[in-house]
Amino acid sequence: QKMVEKKVEKFKELAENLQKKQENMLKDIKDRNEILLENKEEINTLQAQISQYKEIIRDVKDTQDLEDELENTRDDFNERIKQDQERHNQEIKDMTELMTKQIDHETVLKSEVESLKAQLSKAQASSVDTSQIILKVIN
Numbered sequence: 001q002k003m004v005e006k007k008v009e010k011f012k013e014l015a016e017n018l019q020k021k022q023e024n025m026l027k028d029i030k031d032r033n034e035i036l037l038e039n040k041e042e043i044n045t046l047q048a049q050i051s052q053y054k055e056i057i058r059d060v061k062d063t064q065d066l067e068d069e070l071e072n073t074r075d076d077f078n079e080r081i082k083q084d085q086e087r088h089n090q091e092i093k094d095m096t097e098l099m100t101k102q103i104d105h106e107t108v109l110k111s112e113v114e115s116l117k118a119q120l121s122k123a124q125a126s127s128v129d130t131s132q133i134i135l136k137v138i139n
Contacts, residue, residue: 004120011113015106022102029095036088043081050077 050073057066 001120001123004116004123008113008116008120011109011116015109015113018102018106018109022099025095025098025102032088032091036084039084043077046077 050070054066054070057069
């Protein structure tokens with residue numbers, strides 16, 4: 001019975017550790033989202049600067065030069081956005097996989113805890129039955 005209780009306690013500790021890991025992963029996700037928001041603000045700033053630059057260049061260059069430079073800037077900008085999005089998607093995928101694994105571990109732990117509880121109940125019921133038989137024999 002003590003071994004069962006020790007196992008239950010160990011599983012409780014494992015479940016608590018998994019909960020802490022999940023909280024840390026959620027914090028990491030929030031931190032990464034904050035970084036993405038900062039990147040978005042930076043991108044908005046860059047877009048504003050590009051707009052200003054575009055106005056200045058119109059005064060200096062002819063239309064074809066302006067269009068060529070803007071196209072290159074747009075391509076670079078789109079590539080950077082694409083790379084940022086791919087990196088973010090990979091981070092989300094990795095976090096999702098980790099959380100799925102954690103949920104799977106928690107499910108296994110919960111079923112094992114339930115099994116141990118059932119074993120403990122059986123052991124306690126068996127102990128009561130044995131005590132009653134001994135009392136009947138004595139009487």
